[in-house]
Amino acid sequence: MSSDAVADGTVGKALDVLDMVAARGRPVRFSDLQVGSSYPKATLYRLLQTLTHQGMLAYDDDRGTYALGLRLVRLAHAAWSTSSLAPLARPYLDELAEETGETIHLAQLDHGQVLYVDKRNASKPVEMFSSAGKVGPAYCTGVGKAMLAYLDEGGLEAVIARQSFHQFTPETLDTPEKLKAELAAIRDRGHAFDREEHEPGIICCAVPILTRNGRAIGAISVTSTTARTSLAALEAQAGRLKDIATRIAAVAEDWRFPEQG
Amino acid sequence: MSSDAVADGTVGKALDVLDMVAARGRPVRFSDLQVGSSYPKATLYRLLQTLTHQGMLAYDDDRGTYALGLRLVRLAHAAWSTSSLAPLARPYLDELAEETGETIHLAQLDHGQVLYVDKRNASKPVEMFSSAGKVGPAYCTGVGKAMLAYLDEGGLEAVIARQSFHQFTPETLDTPEKLKAELAAIRDRGHAFDREEHEPGIICCAVPILTRNGRAIGAISVTSTTARTSLAALEAQAGRLKDIATRIAAVAEDWRFPEQG
DNA sequence: AGACTTAGTTTCACATAATGGAACCACAGG
DNA sequence: CCTGTGGTTCCATTATGTGAAACTAAGTCT
Numbered sequence: 239m240s241s242d243a244v245a246d247g248t249v250g251k252a253l254d255v256l257d258m259v260a261a262r263g264r265p266v267r268f269s270d271l272q273v274g275s276s277y278p279k280a281t282l283y284r285l286l287q288t289l290t291h292q293g294m295l296a297y298d299d300d301r302g303t304y305a306l307g308l309r310l311v312r313l314a315h316a317a318w319s320t321s322s323l324a325p326l327a328r329p330y331l332d333e334l335a336e337e338t339g340e341t342i343h344l345a346q347l348d349h350g351q352v353l354y355v356d357k358r359n360a361s362k363p364v365e366m367f368s369s370a371g372k373v374g375p376a377y378c379t380g381v382g383k384a385m386l387a388y389l390d391e392g393g394l395e396a397v398i399a400r401q402s403f404h405q406f407t408p409e410t411l412d413t414p415e416k417l418k419a420e421l422a423a424i425r426d427r428g429h430a431f432d433r434e435e436h437e438p439g440i441i442c443c444a445v446p447i448l449t450r451n452g453r454a455i456g457a458i459s460v461t462s463t464t465a466r467t468s469l470a471a472l473e474a475q476a477g478r479l480k481d482i483a484t485r486i487a488a489v490a491e492d493w494r495f496p497e498q499g
Numbered sequence: 500m501s502s503d504a505v506a507d508g509t510v511g512k513a514l515d516v517l518d519m520v521a522a523r524g525r526p527v528r529f530s531d532l533q534v535g536s537s538y539p540k541a542t543l544y545r546l547l548q549t550l551t552h553q554g555m556l557a558y559d560d561d562r563g564t565y566a567l568g569l570r571l572v573r574l575a576h577a578a579w580s581t582s583s584l585a586p587l588a589r590p591y592l593d594e595l596a597e598e599t600g601e602t603i604h605l606a607q608l609d610h611g612q613v614l615y616v617d618k619r620n621a622s623k624p625v626e627m628f629s630s631a632g633k634v635g636p637a638y639c640t641g642v643g644k645a646m647l648a649y650l651d652e653g654g655l656e657a658v659i660a661r662q663s664f665h666q667f668t669p670e671t672l673d674t675p676e677k678l679k680a681e682l683a684a685i686r687d688r689g690h691a692f693d694r695e696e697h698e699p700g701i702i703c704c705a706v707p708i709l710t711r712n713g714r715a716i717g718a719i720s721v722t723s724t725t726a727r728t729s730l731a732a733l734e735a736q737a738g739r740l741k742d743i744a745t746r747i748a749a750v751a752e753d754w755r756f757p758e759q760g
Numbered sequence: 761a762g763a764c765t766t767a768g769t770t771t772c773a774c775a776t777a778a779t780g781g782a783a784c785c786a787c788a789g790g
Numbered sequence: 791c792c793t794g795t796g797g798t799t800c801c802a803t804t805a806t807g808t809g810a811a812a813c814t815a816a817g818t819c820t
Binding site: 247267268269280283302 | 777778
């Protein structure tokens with residue numbers, strides 16, 4: 239769960255500390271971080287000081303706690319709008335949401351995890367950051383599996399090594415073997431399902447967004463509940479999903495290679 | 500525009516580079532950054548490498564460009580949900596949006612700039628990151644002035660020093676003196692206006708969200724156009740706005756001091 | 761009150777890690 | 791084949807970050 243790669247240099251350590259704070263999900267005291275951190279007191283202290291001074295962390299004087307700073311929100315806005323598929327995909331997602339009336343997700347792969355970058359909610363209108371920026375497991379979500387299925391051999395192994403294979407529900411694919419078999423099936427039919435593998439009662443159908451050379455740069459899904467619909471009904475949407483995914487891929491490639499003359 | 504404070508240590512420099520990339524607003528080549536950066540080639544190069552390796556930047560192999568990485572989006576999600584007023588204020592904003600049918604903004608002050616952390620759009624349903632994370636000038640927006648008005652002497656001077664006082668429209672308050680006079684008026688009446696100071700045709704009424712001890716932790720505003728309504732009509736909402744702001748302040752304080760037993 | 765934790769901050773001799781000038785590579789034009 | 795531009799690597803120098811330990815400021819117990 240903690241730092242995976244060797245944290246290169248001071249910058250790496252500082253960012254590692256940022257992650258530690260983020261992981262707690264609420265303002266943390268110095269000592270909260272001290273335990274479970276491999277850094278000695280003084281080092282951790284200095285890193286926190288630096289980050290705070292830089293606006294990446296916010297220090298609450300009264301409570302003596304650190305929380306993630308708003309500078310991150312500013313940066314993320316820029317990141318989201320330049321590096322994610324969301325701005326490009328927006329009109330297509332709108333279209334899809336309108337058509338289906340179901341919840342739509344747009345996700346990308348980040349460090350072996352599913353990162354949701356946009357969402358259209360069935361009923362509720364707005365969700366903001368509360369959904370964009372969220373992460374989820376790759377091995378047991380529709381969008382996750384759709385992307386994994388189109389990873390190259392080496393990449394897949396690396397990502398599989400990072401999966402927890404925690405059994406969320408009885409349906410969860412809880413071994414690399416089961417997952418690999420499923421991925422082959424996904425490649426076969428071109429779309430992925432979530433058969434209540436992450437949450438009971440929640441099902442979805444997802445398709446990858448593929449570049450010309452067959453790499454998945456993201457995935458979209460339509461999600462519903464077993465109460466409202468069936469997998470078969472969702473699968474009926476697969477063609478439409480693929481169509482949208484192709485169009486998103488097209489604008490993404492156009493955008494990545496604007497003019498080279 | 501570039502780094503203001505002395506970038507402390509390597510971490511500061513790295514974050515400065517991040518900002519530089521963010522400022523460009525699109526994928527940048529190494530040489531794009533090299534010009535206008537005070538760092539020597541090799542240093543800049545290494546910083547970019549480190550940031551890329553850390554997932555804070557994404558390097559596009561084909562194009563040879565750097566863009567902000569998705570790790571930032573992940574972090575920002577955490578920042579937004581723990582350090583911003585948005586999650587707490589959400590129900591109240593919903594209420595306000597429903598009532599008024601106008602565009603609602605929730606903003607906080609970050610390094611002398613207005614940082615929008617949530618928004619309810621009059622017509623359009625969803626906006627996501629595209630609005631949260633956006634920054635704007637403090638001296639010529641309703642929410643900005645509402646917050647500045649409740650800064651202490653020292654804090655205000657520091658923030659004023661950071662303002663550009665660019666004259667966006669004929670109405671823009673373009674000197675510290677005019678601004679200070681306006682802030683006094685705002686303190687007097689308890690709410691701020693934007694009289695087309697930032698964009699022609701756009702007006703708004705804003706109120707600060709004040710802690711028990713009179714510090715502004717944020718601001719909310721209702722925005723409209725001169726075509727649709729008048730300042731006077733917006734001012735009629737001020738009471739309602741203040742009411743909502745008070746309630747947000749209350750939950751914010753409750754939340755900041757949950758249980759001390 | 762006095763002794764004793766607990767939590768956070770500062771010091772300082774030391775070594776690692778960042779620095780940046782310069783050399784090097786790769787490739788596109790001429 | 792030479793020349794220029796954009797990017798990457800070297801390596802001696804030194805600035806920076808390191809972390810054990812000492813210190814301070816609050817509690818807490820007796």
